Amino acid sequence: MIRRIAFPLLKGTYSRQAHADLPEQGVFEREVSREGFYGPATHLHHKHPPTGWCAWSGEHRPRAYNLLKLPNAQSSPWDAPLLFHNAHCQIRFWQCNGNMQTLVRNADGDDLIFIHQGHGELFCDYGHLSVEQGDYVLIPRSCLWRLEPTKPMTLMMIEASNDYYGLPDKTIVGQHAIFDQAVLDTPEIDDAYLQQQNEQPWQIIIKRFNQQSIITYPFNPLDVVGWHGDVSVVRLNWLDIRPLMSHRFHLPPSAHSTFVTSRFVVCTFVPRPMESDPGALKVPFYHSNDDFDEVIFYHQGEFFSRDNIEPGMLTFHPCGFPHGPHPKAYRAGCQSQRKETDEVAVMIDTRDGLAIGSSMPDVEWAGYVDSWKE
Known part of the structure; x- marks a missing residue:
């Protein structure tokens, strides 16, 4: 373990408190x-x-950069323009203008989606969830999902490559500060979800090592009838952040x-x-x-x-x-x-x-x- 050099030093003209009461005008x-x-x-x-x-x-x-000038409307999120990337993170900007005709699965890591514009319906392994502008939607690694926009959607996608998302340690302000976990929404096994289950052929586009593969099923694999546990798609809107x-x-x-x-x-x-x-x-x-x-x-x-x-x-x-x-x-x-x-x-x-x-x-x-x- 590295032990840091850490001792306070005071030299010349300085303030006693960072970001306040600066020594003089013009400093x-x-x-x-x-x-x-x-x-x-x-x-x-x-x-x-x-x-x-x-x-x-x-x-x-x-x-x-002005991201609204990027190429429009990709059918798959894995075809959306890659903005920035490293070994641990990929950032994409995706415009989804119509119902996805395939399911997708990211085997490279969790995805955090921020909805900049539009709204629609998300169907995934865990059920059905209505999503809208200003939502964060956390999609666990290898979760099946698709979107049906009711208004064209523009989304920022942030992949935690070979990693997963968690919540920050809020320490002395307590677990209910900034946002209470009770405001987090999760999908439901509701009528809309059950009604989309059918016996028609469906394809899944899987991204792994940034390459795409396709699996074909003779039925809709979003056929879950119930679940329990603590891994799920989660939604948080910025309006719930205090x-x-x-x-x-x-x-x-x-x-x-x-x-x-x-x-x-x-x-x-x-x-x-x-x-x-x-x-x-x-x-x-x-x-x-x-x-x-x-x-x-x-x-x-x-x-x-x-x-x-x-x-x-x-x-x-x-x-x-x-x-x-x-x-x-x-x-x-x-x-x-x-x-x-x-x-x-x-x-x-x-x-x-x-x-x-x-x-x-x-x-x-x-x-x-x-x-x-x-």
């Missing part, structure tokens, strides 16, 4: 943290914004963790009151999260720390450089211009570096790297 705080926002950290105080670069060359850079808040301290993204795996975490940013204490930062602090790559998908509202980012867009901040609020958002925060946030966004922080999918350059906003310039 910009940057957090250098390990293990995401869970590990040791140092707070550096700069004369200039840590994102105040004037030029950038090379492929390693902050990036932004975010942690502090009026005197800007909480780190880790406070908004929703689902976790062994190699990445999924966080949800939802509307909340802004910090009211005069000395507290009111925008995300500049930070160097040097063990993780960060992906944020913007679902709705106006993201209060970014300019020119709209619903359906996605930003990518790989580790290796500081990032934080745009200049206009930082000034607005210092002046306490807003009293609450209205954005809904999904953040994926991965412990392992992400490769960019081949479709992404076609929908990239090339000027994003310059958006921090005054």
